[in-house]
Amino acid sequence: QQVRLRRSSAAIVVAIMRVTVIAALAAVAAAATPGHNYVDGQCASNQAQGVDNFPDKCESGRQFTETVDADYSLLWQVSYHETYKIVTNDVATETAPAHVVLYQCGTTPPDASALPAYAAGARFMAVPATGVGTTSTTYLPLIEMVGERNSLKAYGSTFDYVTSPCLRRLFLAGEIEENVATAARYDELGVDALFATQWGGDAVNADSFVEMSDIREKMPNAVLKTAEYVEYVGLFFNREQEAAAAIKHIVDNWLCSKDVVAEIVEEREPAKVAWLSYYAWGAGNGPVADISGGWNVPSTGTWVEEIIEAAGGKMIIPDITPERTGPWGFSYLSDAQVLEAFAEADVVLFIGAWDATAEPFVSVQELPAVKNGRLFDNQGPRGSYDWFERRVVSPDGVLQDFALAFFPEEAALAGLEHRWLRDVATMAPGARVPDSELEAACPDVNA
Numbered sequence: 001q002q003v004r005l006r007r008s009s010a011a012i013v014v015a016i017m018r019v020t021v022i023a024a025l026a027a028v029a030a031a032a033t034p035g036h037n038y039v040d041g042q043c044a045s046n047q048a049q050g051v052d053n054f055p056d057k058c059e060s061g062r063q064f065t066e067t068v069d070a071d072y073s074l075l076w077q078v079s080y081h082e083t084y085k086i087v088t089n090d091v092a093t094e095t096a097p098a099h100v101v102l103y104q105c106g107t108t109p110p111d112a113s114a115l116p117a118y119a120a121g122a123r124f125m126a127v128p129a130t131g132v133g134t135t136s137t138t139y140l141p142l143i144e145m146v147g148e149r150n151s152l153k154a155y156g157s158t159f160d161y162v163t164s165p166c167l168r169r170l171f172l173a174g175e176i177e178e179n180v181a182t183a184a185r186y187d188e189l190g191v192d193a194l195f196a197t198q199w200g201g202d203a204v205n206a207d208s209f210v211e212m213s214d215i216r217e218k219m220p221n222a223v224l225k226t227a228e229y230v231e232y233v234g235l236f237f238n239r240e241q242e243a244a245a246a247i248k249h250i251v252d253n254w255l256c257s258k259d260v261v262a263e264i265v266e267e268r269e270p271a272k273v274a275w276l277s278y279y280a281w282g283a284g285n286g287p288v289a290d291i292s293g294g295w296n297v298p299s300t301g302t303w304v305e306e307i308i309e310a311a312g313g314k315m316i317i318p319d320i321t322p323e324r325t326g327p328w329g330f331s332y333l334s335d336a337q338v339l340e341a342f343a344e345a346d347v348v349l350f351i352g353a354w355d356a357t358a359e360p361f362v363s364v365q366e367l368p369a370v371k372n373g374r375l376f377d378n379q380g381p382r383g384s385y386d387w388f389e390r391r392v393v394s395p396d397g398v399l400q401d402f403a404l405a406f407f408p409e410e411a412a413l414a415g416l417e418h419r420w421l422r423d424v425a426t427m428a429p430g431a432r433v434p435d436s437e438l439e440a441a442c443p444d445v446n447a
Contacts, residue, residue, distance in 0.1 A: 042128070060074055228247055229392075271314070279326060299317065350376070376424065
């Protein structure tokens with residue numbers, strides 16, 4: 001009887017121990033395996049070594065091969081390796097390494113000898129980044145779109161050019177430093193990732209420099225590929241999930257808007273569009289003393305032609321030899337050439353501020369599109385600075401803006417309003433939100 005009791009007690013003890021061990025192992029696994037990527041400066045525990053630290057992953061554009069183009073591809077990719085990811089820039093210049101190893105903070109960085117052969121010479125950076133900088137307003141929306149505006153610590157120019165109400169509130173509160181000019185200063189400000197192009201000045205010498213190659217993305221679909229850099233920036237914050245949602249919304253809205261326009265142009269001819277801008281180099285500073293500037297020559301195979309066509313237009317590419325030569329040998333059209341080359345334009349889109357009372361605009365006021373009130377510039381409700389800040393990440397919005405200019409009477413476009421384009425005949429130039437109204441425009445900088 002006693003022997004049987006001892007054996008029963010031992011069996012119970014063993015069973016309890018087994019349950020305890022299983023529970024402990026399950027607890028360790030649960031603690032080590034994150035449900036989502038670590039963000040907001042969160043670091044993994046040492047127990048996370050050997051498990052997937054990046055459950056939210058970036059597809060580097062592959063998610064759009066069925067909806068956009070079977071050959072849709074980007075100039076950058078990312079591969080995942082449990083505790084680190086390797087970001088590859090296919091067109092990196094000599095200013096930065098082509099590969100960056102982003103290792104999860106709290107884990108041991110991989111040994112350089114253990115990396116794939118293609119990643120030799122890679123730069124190592126811990127993620128998620130908690131302090132970032134940039135030299136261009138174009139990259140500010142990318143940081144905001146992934147929910148990391150509070151991570152911005154440094155900007156390489158004046159904040160007079162910035163339109164984002166939330167970022168301006170942070171700047172006025174002393175959270176962001178402007179006019180940062182040296183790599184050393186970026187380091188002093190705690191910048192972990194510095195987003196800039198190869199022309200970023202001394203910024204390219206910072207250990208935190210991340211080369212941006214968005215302006216080198218190729219046609220077709222270049223406008224979507226440049227917006228894809230929200231995913232590229234998101235990698236440095238472990239914000240793959242947020243970035244994927246942002247680019248999906250952009251692409252879905254682009255495709256939907258493009259389909260609506262396609263139905264409009266089935267019943268009419270595409271709008272013939274003159275895309276104009278003017279370079280004023282100043283009288284006496286060019287080869288001819290009495291000529292102060294010239295009209296830029298539009299070219300084919302560009303992002304703007306892509307958006308114009310998607311919006312139901314056809315950009316006029318003049319087959320003409322420019323008469324004017326400006327500084328550095330660049331060629332420009334004369335006023336007379338503009339009148340001749342764009343006489344058949346239905347719509348004029350001008351990048352800059354059109355002043356009908358001043359030259360060179362007075363000299364081309366006989367353009368039929370101008371006389372017919374089909375003239376738009378980029379001084380719309382949000383102001384011209386916002387065109388340069390937000391346009392790249394809003395190709396869908398630009399498409400809608402253009403379509404509204406081309407087909408203002410179309411019922412299918414009812415409810416749309418101009419964001420960046422200004423109807424010169426009926427609208428006053430726009431401007432960024434004044435400082436006194438920033439809080440109303442951005443009630444919560446943490447949202």
